[in-house]
Amino acid sequence: MRIDHLRGKQKFSALDRYLQRLSEKGFDVAGVPFRLVDDLLSAEVETVDFQALLPIARHTVGGQPRLLTALLGDLSDGSYDRLKRIVSDADAHSMTRFEAMGWAAYSGHRAEFPATENSVMDVFQFWDHSMPPKEILDAKQLWVSRAEEHVWYDDQSARDFIREGFGDAAAKAYSELWHPALKSDVFRLYRLAKCGGLYCDADSKPEYRIPEFLRCGGERVWASSMTNVPNCVVNNWFVAARPCHPFIEAMLEQVLRNIRDIDSRGIFWLSGPGSFTTFLYQNIGKYDVGLLPQSCLKSELFRQFDADYKHTEQNWRVYEHKLGLDNDSGLTWALRNV
Structure with a gap:
């Protein structure tokens, strides 16, 4: 106090x-x-x-x-000039350089709560199994109650969406992805690129300003950054966009390239916050992207909860820890062109 x-x-x-x-x-x-x-x-x-x-x-x-x-x-x-100097400093610790990259991306796209009158198309979510656990279904109902239109996808309906909108080869590549978190990361970009909307992780609950955000946040890309910690990554657990937004289309292409050239990197770096942070840093100011600070997101829009699945291999962190994957390859990849 x-x-x-x-x-x-x-x-x-x-x-x-x-x-x-x-x-x-x-x-x-x-x-x-x-x-x-x-x-x-x-x-x-x-x-x-x-x-x-x-x-x-x-x-x-x-x-x-x-x-x-x-x-x-x-x-x-x-x-973001001072932060960029840290990113480019080969003598600095690699994690400090990546942390500076995340803060520079935020500083270059720092935004306040949307104030336009362009509504978000809908809210959509993903769970790979057709029968989610009760805590996920309960959270889903909260989103349904706050959104005029809510769409729920599982693995099969996500694959069908990709096939219809992007072709058989894209659907086949999606089917071959090796973890539900990776499938979710890739699918949300396909869905945003085609239809727009607001994607929210299934293990989350809406906060009180979600109806207002849905009325006003439909013109640009909206996401958030972890501004409460040194490692200020750009998160992809809450992403809104209009259909065919060039940032989402470019981000999708980048993620698909990452997956084709895996190079021992984990999901965080292939399709998650590591990839979002690196791509946005490399393109600061090029795209109309607004990043909200963490406290705004958590207290006003979107709050994750500690779902039971996070203690199993359905959580990518648990899965990759058992494989012995660490951040070294991802950090090297993120910093190689700066």
Whole structure:
């Protein structure tokens, strides 16, 4: 409560001193600075003096003080130049460079809640089996109750959609994908490219501003970034777009290329947030994409829950951990052209 009070009043010098006292008492405060940035990015205030936050960068660890300092400078002047210098620094840790890539992508596409009057076509979701568990079905009903039109796909109906819209070869390639998470990642892009709409992961629940978003968010691509942590990846668990949007079409082509040239990378890098982050960074400003901060997404639009399947190999993280896959190949791939 004390931290929230000082953040709300933008008393950042006092906040720095308070974090120092907590640290001296043995409390781990390393995660606090990025959470504060996320809160400020999501707050409905006219101006934030991000430069005044600079002293709290010292409470982070590893390469994060440099990362946070660059981020605050870029947020202050509406650029991503300082972050790009970290991405290009071959002497920096590879994870710090990728973290800077994610923050640069966010800074280049930072957006506020949509305010146009173009409605989203529909909400659609995917679950590979025809009979999802009860907790997934319960969440589905919440989405149905909030959307004027809701479409549910399983593995068979997703394959049929791809065949009808993109041909037999595309449907066959989809069928050969080796994990439900990969199929879901690929299918949502096919569906968005053809019909648009709002894709939401099945293990999520709508928050109170979803009806408003569905009325207003139908013109550009909308997604979100993990602005509450150093690793600010662009997420693909909540993506809205109009039909035939060039970003979605280009992202689909990139994901299909990634899968053809797998190079020992995991799903995160082939079709998930790693691929979205890398592609958007390489194309900052080229496409009309709006990225919402994490706090806005979680408190106003979309909240994931800890579904039981996440503790089984249906979760790509569990599946790949058992295979011994790590981030090394993915990081190398993400940084090779910068």
